[in-house]
Amino acid sequence: xxxxxxxCLMVETGQEKTVLQLLRAxxxxxGMCPQRTRIRxxxxxxxQDQVRLIPGYVFVYSDTEIPIRFYxxxxxxxxxxxxxxxxxxxxxxxxxxxxxxxxxxxxxxGLLDAREEEDGFIRITDPRLEALGGEVLSVERRKRLARxxxxxxxxxxxxxxxxxxxGEDGQPLTPTEEIVIDMVEDETxxxxxxxxxxxSDELMEKIDMEEPPEEGEER
Numbered sequence: 556x557x558x559x560x561x562x563c564l565m566v567e568t569g570q571e572k573t574v575l576q577l578l579r580a581x582x583x584x585x586g587m588c589p590q591r592t593r594i595r596x597x598x599x600x601x602x603q604d605q606v607r608l609i610p611g612y613v614f615v616y617s618d619t620e621i622p623i624r625f626y627x628x629x630x631x632x633x634x635x636x637x638x639x640x641x642x643x644x645x646x647x648x649x650x651x652x653x654x655x656x657x658x659x660x661x662x663x664x665g666l667l668d669a670r671e672e673e674d675g676f677i678r679i680t681d682p683r684l685e686a687l688g689g690e691v692l693s694v695e696r697r698k699r700l701a702r703x704x705x706x707x708x709x710x711x712x713x714x715x716x717x718x719x720x721x722g723e724d725g726q727p728l729t730p731t732e733e734i735v736i737d738m739v740e741d742e743t744x745x746x747x748x749x750x751x752x753x754x755s756d757e758l759m760e761k762i763d764m765e766e767p768p769e770e771g772e773e774r
Contacts, residue, residue: 560584560617561646561654562626563636563707568611570631575613577629584617589662594699594717608664608714609707614654636708649688650708656686667701668725669694669718679718694718 562584566574571588578586589608594601615626623643626635637644646654657664660683667681677694679701684691689703692713703714720728 562615564613565633567631584615587662591664667718
């Protein structure tokens with residue numbers, strides 16, 4: 556089997572950062588928790604921040620095959636998503652294309668580009684949506700929000716994604732309201748696509764105490 560080797564881990568929601576830290580500490584591949592740009596109107600002001608695109612899921616990328624048992628030794632992991640006939644859990648087909656598309660975006664999905672047609676219909680025109688295999692189900696003009704359906708291991712998932720209007724030249728139209736950029740989740744967005752050194756003492760103690768499994772050892 557040739558790489559890239561990509562898995563999707565289901566983890567405890569809110570514990571994605573811990574899982575990314577463990578992946579790095581145990582050299583189990585590049586972990587990524589994709590994020591999207593969110594805008595909300597609060598007290599008359601549009602505010603922008605970064606939130607998880609698919610809460611509770613972490614993608615893992617590696618150039619070599621890594622036995623699945625290594626992942627099941629991690630805290631906060633619920634399961635490795637797998638196909639019935641692929642026990643090691645490597646993504647295939649459209650799922651792999653989705654994961655690779657997210658990786659090409661460095662795990663960061665900004666506001667989707669959209670156009671307002673003459674009849675007032677809002678059409679999402681962003682090519683990134685097609686790359687992700689997404690389908691627009693509905694658009695809420697007041698919230699500048701599109702509900703998008705993607706598929707992961709054959710299961711449909713409805714994701715909210717905010718959009719911005721663009722002109723005929725493809726350039727974004729200046730909003731009439733000022734957008735205030737808020738602090739992102741957990742004070743920085745870097746941990747969502749990279750690894751940070753801010754391990755807690757408790758986590759470092761767990762990492763130091765656990766020995767890697769021997770070759771052939773069951774999880």
